[in-house]
Amino acid sequence: MKIPHTLLAAALALGLSFSAAAQTPDSIKAELKKRFPDLPTESVKKTPYGLYEVIGGGEIFYTDEKASFLIANGQLVDAKTRENVTEARMRQLTAVRFDQLPLDAAIKIVRGNGSRKVALFEDPNCGYCKHFERELATVSDVTVYVFLFPILSPDSAEKSKAVWCSSDRAKAWLDLMLKDTTPTPAGDKCEAPLEKTLAFGREKRITGTPTMFFEDGERVPGAMPRAALEKRLADATAAVAKAAPVAKK
Incomplete structure (x- = not known):
């Protein structure tokens, strides 16, 4: 959510004193609710950088132990490692385990041996999706869930609905996205799981297309070039393999 500048200025100008005892995540959360009643403060967690991380409305904010300020729309970068801490944390927060995806509501497209996996949320009228599908068509050994x-x-x-109700869903989808060939409109007897997918999207705060989920759960909003996609697929495969339990001999 966007915090109005007037609201931020008001909280800073007030200069409200905060008791020394109020230095726990719960007490900071309570104080933030007083000062920013419109901020859905879901959690407060101390970071190694002297700040407290505040999660609210699908975004990350930062404050101090007295809740005397709120950093909105900012990026926290580790000076030693140069890692964007905010970005890395957001990836954790928005990740979705692959086995939690409603795969029965997806179109399955297998290329090569299909050993790598990626799930795409796409709109048939999305220009970025069509461009990305052309990139994806050149990638082998991948199973794509659309x-x-x-x-x-x-x-x-x-x-x-017309794509879902086609006799060959994968072909109908690729013809539409790669060749601009629209399938025959579906009749009333065929039901597509569109509402199920949209409900899942609302639950997981999927707000744009394309949105990708890789096998390790990481979410990537927007399209990416083939080289970046290949790297992300390789990283996801390695992460899943590393996390898998080692079989006892």
Whole structure:
């Protein structure tokens, strides 16, 4: 959520005193709710950098132990490692385990041996999605799960339903995205799981297309070039293999 500048200024100008005893995450959370009643403060956690991380409305904020300020829309970078701490933390917060995805509501496309996995939430009218599908078509040994996510145009749902109700869903989808060939409109007897996918998107705060989820759970909003995609697929495969329990001999 966006914190209005007037609200931030008001909280800073007040200069409210905060008792020395109020230095726990719970007490900081309570104080923030007093000063920023519109901020959905879900959790407060101390960081190694002398600040407290505040999670609210799907965003990360920072404050001190007295809740005397709130850093909104800022990025925390570790000076030693140069790691963007905020970005890394956001990846953790927005990750979704692959086995939690409603794969029964996805179109499955297998290329090569299909050993690597990626899930895509895409709208049939999304130009970025069409460009990314052209990049993805050149990637081998991958299983792609496409979730029809009609959020952009009035006819997005109609096109999505037509794809889902086709005899060959994968072909219908690729023909639409790569060749601009729209499938025959679906009849009333066919039901597509669009509402199920949209509900999942609302729950996981998926707000744009394309949105990708890799096998290690990491979410990537937006398209990416093939080289970056290959690296992310390799990293995800390695992460899953590393996390897998070692079989006893």
